[in-house]
Amino acid sequence: MVKQNQSIMALLLLFLILAISAEVEGAKKSYGMYNNDNNSVKLFVFGDSYVDTGNFIHSGAYKPPSGMTFPGYPAGRFGNGRIITDYLGIFKTLVDGPNLTIQIDSFEQLIKQNVYSKTDLESSIVLVNAGANDYTTFILKDRNIFEIHKFMKSLVDEMIVSLIRIHNLGAKKIVVSLLQPIGCLPTISVASLYIDCIDLFNLVSRDHNKMILGNLEDLNKEIGKPIFRTLDLYNSFLSAIRTIQKKRKENSTLINPLEPCCALGSVGYDCGKVDEKGEKKYTLCEKPELSFFWDNAHPSQNGWYSVFMQLESSLGQIFGKNL
Template sequence: MYTVFNLTSYLKISTPTAYTLKNSSNIQNGINFGYGGTGLFKTLFDGPNLTVQIDSFEQLIKQNVYNKSDVESSIFLVNSGGNDYVAFAVKDRNLFGIKKFMKSLIAEFSVNIRRIQNLGAQKIIVSLLPPAGCVPLISAVSLYNKCFDLLNSVTSNHNTMLLQVEQDLNKEFGKSVVRTLDIYSSFQSTIQTIQENRKDNSTLMNPLEPCCASLSAGYGCGNVDEKGNKKYTLCEKPELSFFWDSLHPSQNGWYSIFKQLEASLSLIIGGEI
């Protein structure tokens, strides 16, 4: 996730090494256990979920790759289940059971955060979910004119429950171990700012529109047909886009979001690395 890169840039350290490269790279600046498309439960992608990722971290501690001091002085960045909701939506195809699923997801997340703390972590940053109704895959139904409020309410409710977990766990730990990174508000604020600026500058790109877009159903950004013909279009100035494809912010998008997070990161980290 681009947030990892931005966080390490803010701390002025190298980006953490991917776990798969742990034996061939410098791991003193940390390890990124994240695996694209995975979540807390089983998702649409076959990869290690958060529990397995923590297993891998625990194994490194047992192997003395990281000692107690390393763990206690580290910052842990954990994401909170966006891919799980995608898997739920694809499998259930409705939102009637979303509340029950949300509760189970938050409960599982709480278990995992508690486990990380039990391994010695003293500073855990939890990333709130961004507004799901603003991704181009969803805003396309409005011709990229507005976000879909119903889906935004799902991620907003998730974040509210997650904030309660933060309070409960910190009370249990007896100190402020868990902090949250408000990606949701930063997403919305950035999008709204760009939309306001477009009123005076029509050359700015619509923030809800993807830079790399599919030309027809069944194809995605970067896809070609059996003859090698491109089945996608690319915007004129990718460096000015907010969303790269139908789901993911562009580098510029993440940069804009992160600029709004710098002040809160300073408070979260407390000036200490």
């Protein structure tokens, strides 16, 4: 695990360095996105709990056993350790927090208050990761699956409005995460007893991503520059899961990648939940460091490592200086 942790740190460092201007020599050591130097390139992140590193103060991410692998205590990440760097959805979801529109409103206020300048945005990268919570909320509320495409159209339309807002604020490089295969999330795959992903819901992800890709292509053509790029979480998740499933066929002692490590007796998101006596209302797998999913929605540190390995070859093109 020491070697793997070193690899994760190396990949995370690569991710951050790629997001920072080559001219800023000190960025490799200080993670330039936190540098107040106006000449440094920052990585601005909007989205849900997949990219949140500690903003949701009153969430389960600040309760044990979150953070048990890294940093060793609950620190606001939704998982046992490092994440890819997912908070909420585009509309109001089952999670009680600011949606994408409100996040952009807050960011706009920071610009008006001169916390960030137009130059900061023009020279930096914006990462937007949102949408999964909206679909799982739609599904878990027992709404008609056959009406989901109408919902999808309104969701994508709203997301495009948000992306245009971010561009109009001055952002010149905007990376949009494609939706992960939601049919593989434990909260959905439990319907198959975690034997396989539910392809009907993965189809929702594929249709969503197709619609997003078409809209972003149109926007880039209209602007005349490749302002918008995509991060393919769909295929990277699916490839990572399939790879582990294949290995598991050869070695049945390996952990099922679709089964959550930290979970309630029933489907839910409340890893770390305790009763009024302080007794745990969840179970924890024997080897969290080997699981793929931490809870019913979020990958574990090992899960993100597996996904990151699938994304590694594309990161230079997506986050590089010539984006």
